[in-house]
Amino acid sequence: MCGIVGIFDMQGSGEIDRGLLSKMNESQFHRGPDEGGLHSEPGLGFGHRRxxxxxxxxxxxxxxSADRNVVLTYNGEVYNFPELRGELEALGYSFRTHCDTEVILYAWQAWGEACVDRLRGMFAFALWDRPQQTLFLARDRLGVxxxxxxxxxxxxxxxxxxxKALKQHPLLPTRIDPTAVEDYFGFGYVPDPKTIYRDVYKLEPGYSLAIRRGDERIKPRQYWDVTFDPGNFSSMDAAGEELIERLREAVKIRMMADVPLGAFLSGGVDSSAVVALMAGLSDDPVNTCSISFGDPKFNESQFAAQVAGRxxxxxxxxxxxxxxxxxIDCLSGLYDEPYADSSALPTYRVCELAKKQVTVVLSGDGGDENLAGYRRYRWHTYEERMRSLLPDGLRMPLFSTLGRVYPKLDWAPKVFRAKTTLESIGRDSMAGYFHSVSVLSNGxxxxxxxxxxxxxLQGYGAIEVFHRYREKAPSDPLSMVQYLDLKTYLAGDILTKVDRASMAHALEVRVPLLDYKLVEWMATLPPSYKLNGREGKYLFKKSLESHLPNDILYRPKMGFAVPLSSWFRGPLKERVREALLGNTLGQTGWFNRTYLEHMVTQHQAGLRDYSAxxxxxxxxxxxLRNAGF
Structure with a gap:
């Protein structure tokens, strides 16, 4: 994988500071330690780490391009580039290399902005078309x-x-956006298209951006979205066979590499399925890696070993x-903005381990969002049934009151911890789901x-992130929350986590379950094929029964968790007090010190679990410390 940077003078053809361009480029050395390159001309500079x-x-x-009219800097892999190359050769284009980069160049010259519709893979790129005086940027459909x-x-x-590359520029405005702070403490990350800074943005997944010199408009265009229109399936068995064949094809095209290749193997359903299909496509043993934890509550290594043995x-x-x-401090430097998924810690370690064997790995990310693997999907459908039983005018005040008066019983058995569920049922469907996924509740x-x-904040609330997608969200309760997660959690949390952790070790991660053709097809599956009773990924698991043992397929989901609660009462006890009650947070003027003291005291006394x-x-x-605030 690679890192790209660029500077574009939107109004004229002023000289680009090549030293600054190089500094921006080298800040991403970890993304591409093999080679680096710069291109500069009046009004434009591109950088690339390979x-x-x-x-x-x-x-x-x-x-x-051969005519020198187009220049490209590109991060990604386009898996269908051999087919596209054949199309372009038939149109008269000649190729000097055997790589996908050159294919994108001529795809632009042949098809213009519509070139992105033909690319199958993961990518973020920028190209400069000199005759058209146009800078064009694009990001892949799912945001890998x-x-x-x-x-x-x-x-x-x-x-x-x-x-971090943009922050090398001395003119970058770094005023923190208060709405991004609200979003962060709601979601645990800053959702696209925002960043933590007011005037810095992420290009959203499935979007492109064309800027013509002399035109000051910056208006990203959506070129792709997923729809959950139901498909026609003759039977569940037939759908299961088709799912495996489609996934096998998505795996196969991602096994092309001129460097050592392997797979993450956690012992969960998704990574195990990917490894099983890779093994059937490879003459040589598949390189797999996993990490283990001493605490059996977090340890899946025995299941990974079972799949590896099979x-x-x-x-x-x-x-x-x-x-x-x-x-902890390393992570804040990797992610450049606040990021609160603690599974980034073991993800960093498994990437570090993988790099000892290979340069490219396949992962099982995306299965939970596309095939309804998260437990919260099951709870959401339960809550939706409750919402349907009572009119809003009765349900909302009744359950809001019950949720407010019901005690927060973190220490009690799960069956008695109903406060969040009661509070969710007292809201509408979208607000209820937001409440269930929030790191810190509205209250x-x-x-x-x-x-x-x-x-x-002027009344702004993080729920507005979901409201952006209200019009396009499916009406079916399960499909709606899957769509919301594909638009927010997948790109903002999961894929961000994996990209930064892997690229810190110059490791490329490919994600077959996020092949866009497969994602489009899975979206057409009936919701009951995904969540059947209490069983998430129902169709996927049934279709994998000949490939994996039942104790892999049907055991409870564990996840990549770390023991935060005990850390904060033990070895990190003093660090927590210093960080939450020290000068850095205090100087912002944004936090209520009394409530901070309450959380620290209650958690460390074992009375409440405030670990998240x-x-x-x-x-x-x-x-804040790393950014110099």
Missing amino acids: LSIIDLSSGQQPMH KPLYYSLLANGHFIFGSEL YHTAHRVEQVDPDDFSL MRQQLFSEQLRAE AIWSLLMFEAF
Whole structure:
């Protein structure tokens, strides 16, 4: 994989500071340690850091078309480039390399902005068409690869794969956006298209952006979306067979590489399915890796070993220290803005392990969102049934009151911890789902934020992130929350986590379950094929029964968790107090110190579990320190 940067003078053809361009480019050295390249001309500069995967001897970037009219800097893999190359050769284009980069160049010359509709893969790229005086940027449909941009006061448009590249520019405005702070403490990340900074943005998944010199408009265009229109399936068995065949094809096209290739193997359904299909497509043993934890509550390594044994993979496993919290400050530097998914810690470690064997890995990410694997989907459908039993005028005040008076019983058995469910049922469907996924609830954020921050928010709430998608969201309750997660959680949390953790080790991660053709097809499956009673991924699991044992398919989902609660009462006890009650958060004027003290005291006394909120605050404080606030 690679890193890209650029500077574009939107108004004229002024000289681009090549030293600054190089500095921006080198800040992403980790994304592409094999080679680096720059291109500059009046009013334009492109930079590229290369991680060589295909056509190692050529394919250097930035790359020019044969007529020198178009130049491209590109991060990604286009898996159907051999077919596209054949089409383009039939149109008269000649190729000097064997890589997908050159295919994008001529796809642009042949089809213009519509070229993105033909690309099947993961990508973020920028190209400059000199005759048209047009800068064109695009990001892949699901958001596997990132792309940040900003328009500066001097009329320069800058972009990069990571926020750290933009921050090298001395004119980048770094005023924190208060609505992004609200979003962060609601979701645990800053959802696209925002960043933590007011004037810096992410290009959203499935969007492109064309800027013509002399035109000051910056208006991204959506070129792709997923729809959940029901398809025609003769039977569940036939649908299951088709699912496996479609996934096998998505896996096969992602096994093309001129460097060592392998797979993450957690022992869960998705990664195990990918490894099983890879084994059937490979003459050699598949390289697999997993990490283990000493605590059996978090350890899936025995299931990974079971799959590795069945398919005779070259398996590597390492145990992670259960108190591996040395990465906290490192993570804030990797992600460049507040990011509160604690599974970034083990993800970083498994990427570190994988790099010892391979340069490219396949992962099982995307299965939960597309095939309804999260437990919260099951709870949402239960809550929807309750909502349908009572009219809104009765249900909302009744359950809102019950949720408010019901005690928060973190220490009690799960059956008695009903407060969140009662509160969710007292809301409409979208607000109820937001309540179930929030890191800090609406009430907690109200108590956490100072009067100053609440005034700056001017009534804005993080639920507005979901409301952006209300018109296009499906009406079916399960499909609706799947759509919301594909638009927010998948790109903002899951794929961000994997991209930064993998690229920190110059490791490319490919995601067959997020092949857009497969995603489009899975969206047409009846909801009952995905969530059947209490069983999520129902069709997927049934179709995998000949490939994987039942104790892999039907065991409870574990996830990539870390023991935050015990850390904050034990080895990180003092660090928590220093971070939450120290000067860094205090100087912002955004937080209610009394409530911070309450959370720390209650958690460390074992009276409440505030671990998710504390972790979010720890990561926000680390971001502020690293960003120089």
